[in-house]
Amino acid sequence: MKPRVAITEGDPAGIGPEIARRVASDPRITAVCEPMLYGAPDGRFSHGVLSGEAGRASYEAVLRAVSDAQSGIVDAMVTAPINKEAWSLAGIPWKGHTDLLAHLTGADHVAMMFHSEVLRVVLATVHIPLADVPRTLTAASLQATIQLTSRELPRFGVARPRIALAGLNPHAGEHGLMGREDQEVLAPSVAVCRAQGIDVAGPFPGDTVFVRARRGEFDVVIACYHDQGLIPVKLLAFGEGVNVTLALPIVRTSVDHGTAFDIAGRGVADSNSMLSAVLLAARLSGRSAETLRIRG
Numbered sequence: 001m002k003p004r005v006a007i008t009e010g011d012p013a014g015i016g017p018e019i020a021r022r023v024a025s026d027p028r029i030t031a032v033c034e035p036m037l038y039g040a041p042d043g044r045f046s047h048g049v050l051s052g053e054a055g056r057a058s059y060e061a062v063l064r065a066v067s068d069a070q071s072g073i074v075d076a077m078v079t080a081p082i083n084k085e086a087w088s089l090a091g092i093p094w095k096g097h098t099d100l101l102a103h104l105t106g107a108d109h110v111a112m113m114f115h116s117e118v119l120r121v122v123l124a125t126v127h128i129p130l131a132d133v134p135r136t137l138t139a140a141s142l143q144a145t146i147q148l149t150s151r152e153l154p155r156f157g158v159a160r161p162r163i164a165l166a167g168l169n170p171h172a173g174e175h176g177l178m179g180r181e182d183q184e185v186l187a188p189s190v191a192v193c194r195a196q197g198i199d200v201a202g203p204f205p206g207d208t209v210f211v212r213a214r215r216g217e218f219d220v221v222i223a224c225y226h227d228q229g230l231i232p233v234k235l236l237a238f239g240e241g242v243n244v245t246l247a248l249p250i251v252r253t254s255v256d257h258g259t260a261f262d263i264a265g266r267g268v269a270d271s272n273s274m275l276s277a278v279l280l281a282a283r284l285s286g287r288s289a290e291t292l293r294i295r296g
Contacts, residue, residue: 009037009040011081011083011086013261014080015081020080023275029278029282048265079252083261113220114242115280119232146198150199161199163219164209164220166202166222166229167186167206168186182203243277251284
C-alpha cells in the first residue's frame with residue numbers, strides 16, 4: 001500500500017498552493033504515494049499580500065495535518081512555506097514550523113536538517129537573533145543535537161555518520177584569541193560525544209568545513225546558527241534541498257525556500273524542492289517501495 005502524505009499549502013498568498021497542487025498531480029509522486037492537500041479555499045486571499053488572515057489559514061492547515069499524522073490518517077507530512085510575519089500578525093507565538101511541530105508532538109529536542117545529494121547540514125540553533133546564539137548554544141543543547149544527528153542519520157542511508165561541528169567564531173576561536181566559546185563549550189561537547197562512541201569531530205573553522213564535507217570527508221555538518229548552515233547548502237543545492245525535522249515522532253519534510261510573494265500567482269515558481277520533499281517523506285514513512293529496497 002502506498003503511503004498517504006499530507007501536503008500543507010503554506011501561506012495562501014505565496015507560491016505554496018501552486019507548487020503543492022502541481023506536485024500532488026505529478027506522476028512521479030502519485031506512483032509512490034497518495035498525496036493529500038491541506039490548504040485554504042481558493043479566492044479568499046490576494047497573491048503577494050501579507051496578512052494575518054493568510055497566516056492564520058496556513059497555521060490551521062498545519063494543525064490539521066499534524067492531527068492526521070498523529071492519528072494515523074496520513075503517514076507523513078510535507079509543508080509548503082509559511083510567512084513568519086503573517087503568523088506574528090495573526091497572533092501566533094511560534095516563529096516557524098519547527099518550534100510549532102515540537103510543541104504539538106511533545107518532542108523534547110528536535111533539529112532542522114537540510115538534506116541534499118551534495119551536502120547535509122543540521123542547525124544547532126534556528127530562528128533566533130545572532131546576538132543570542134552564544135548563550136543559547138549550551139553544552140547540553142549541543143550534545144543533544146550531536147546525539148540526535150548520529151541517531152537519525154541512519155534513516156537516510158548513512159549507517160555510521162561522520163559528523164563535523166562548525167566553529168562558532170572565526171577560525172573556530174583560534175585557541176581563544178577570537179572568542180572562547182569554541183574552546184570552552186564546543187570542543188568539550190565533541191569530546192563527551194566521542195566518548196559515547198559517536199563519530200564527531202571539530203569544531204572546525206566555518207569557512208572550510210563545508211568544503212571538506214562537500215568533498216566527502218564528512219556525512220553531515222552541524223552549524224552553530226541559521227545562516228552559517230543555510231548559506232552553503234543553498235548555494236550548492238538551492239531548489240533541490242529538503243528541510244527535515246529530526247527527532248519528531250512523525251515524519252515531516254519541507255521545501256528549502258520561502259513564500260516568494262513577488263512571483264506568487266504567476267505560474268513560474270520552481271516546484272523541484274517540493275517534489276524532492278514529498279519523495280523523501282514517502283521514503284521516510286517506511287511504507288514506500290523505495291524504502292523497502294533501501295532497508296533490504
